[in-house]
Amino acid sequence: MNPEQPISPFQLEHTPQVPELLYKLQCSIVLSTFQAGKIVTLSPVNEDRITQLARNFNRPMGITFTDNYEKLAIACENEVIQLKNSEILAKNYPKKPNTYSNMYFPMSTNYTGKLDLHDLSYGIDNELYAINTLFSCISTFDNDYNFKSYWKPDFITELKPEDRCHLNGMAMKDGKPKYVTAFNTGNTAKSWQKDLTKTGVLIDVDTNEIILSGLGMPHTPRFINGKLYLLLSATGQLVEVDIENKSYTEVINLKGFVRGMSFYKDYLFIGLSKLRQNSSSFAHLDVAKLTNYAGVAIVHLPTKSYQGLLKYKTSVDEIYDLEILPDFLRPNILNNFTEMHKQAILAEDSCYWVG
Incomplete structure (x- = not known):
């Protein structure tokens, strides 16, 4: 009897059209999985194959890029880490030269303590805004306080x-937070769990006005082409919000626990x-019985049609956030767990690998 083959980590399968679509769009996917403790990049090698790179971070949740994609911020368990992009450092990466299109490496850290930060976004002048779920507020950061x-x-x-209310999602407009999602309007500890x-x-x-209520675990509000969309995790729905009439319509139901968009x-x-x-909070949900995997669904918004799926068979069970990285087909991200990030030196007019 032959011994069983070991299970490979981060096994990924996808519908046939996904690599072709990503290659056509010339973009990569960057996602956070707090359950696995990873930031993962997914990139098309060609029209038939996808490659991925997973990096360790402590319970990563919200991720955000500046408008020019020169900086990446990650909300982790005890800190917010900001990383800087360098195509030159990527090209000369000692371990694999001439392999990566660009590289993000740690540049600064705000030590926050365990705030349970959720959505994270750069605003005007690259000010960082974060949903501070533990303290039920939107936060910014400086060098004097957590x-x-x-x-x-x-x-x-x-x-x-x-x-108190499980504040979690944030939609930006004109460089400032404009709409947020929460699980309820309670004012006592973890009142949202009922x-x-x-x-x-x-x-x-x-205005502090409640635009919609009675929602099933709303997450990830986003402005797209002047319209507001959000995800209803409890029902698997992507919905479009009619702000003026305080209503919403379903765009598509993905029949799973949706979060991150x-x-x-x-x-x-x-x-x-x-x-x-x-999970005492989520295991009883109907969508928990429908989705036995984590992954990324692709929807063509103009036609409201399902276009494909990336599905993890191992390692990844929960995804919190994801971003699209355009024009970079082989991004690399360095964490601060290894020695390599210490060897990357970026000066005002030059950069080097040392050590």
Whole structure:
């Protein structure tokens, strides 16, 4: 009897058209999986094959790029790490020269403590905004405090580390946070855990007005071509919001736990997660029974049609966030766990590998 073959980590399968689509779009996918503790890049080698690169980070959640893609920020368990891109360092990478199109390496860190940061986004002048779920507010960062409160819902009477409403998602407009999602409007510790599939809300940051209520675990609000979209994780729906009439319409139902979304050239890339069966909050959801994998679904937004799927067979069970990285077909990301990032030196007018 032959011994069983070991299971390879990060086994990925996909529908046939996905590599061709990514190659046609000339883009890569960058996703965060806090469950596996990785940032993963998925890139088309050609029209038939996809390659991936997984890097260790401590419980990564929200990820964001600046508009010019020169900087990447990652919300981790105890810190927000900002990374800087260099095509020259990528080209001369000592381990694999002339292999990668670009490289992000750690440049600065804000030590936040365990704030349970969720969505993260660069705004005007590259100011970083983060959903501070533990303290039920939007935060910014400086060198004097673990966080600075930028905004909180008016139903939250005081900032305490109690995750009162499970604030989680943030849509930016004109370089500032404009809409947020939360699981309820409670003002006591973890009040959202009761009836969490029926009490979700979408809130206008400028007015504190509740635009939508009664939502099933809303996540990932995003402005796309002047319209607001969000994901209803409890029902698997992508919906378009009619802000003026305070209503929404379904675009497509992906029949899984949806969270994390990015748009590029008419296509939406949406994260799907396999929910923990021992989770007291999520295991009972109907979508938990429908999706036994994590992956990325692709939707053609103009026609509201399903276009393909990337599906993990091993290692990845939950995805929090994802971004599309255009024009970089073989990105690399260095973490601060290894010695290599210490050898990358970026000066104002030059860069080097040393050591």
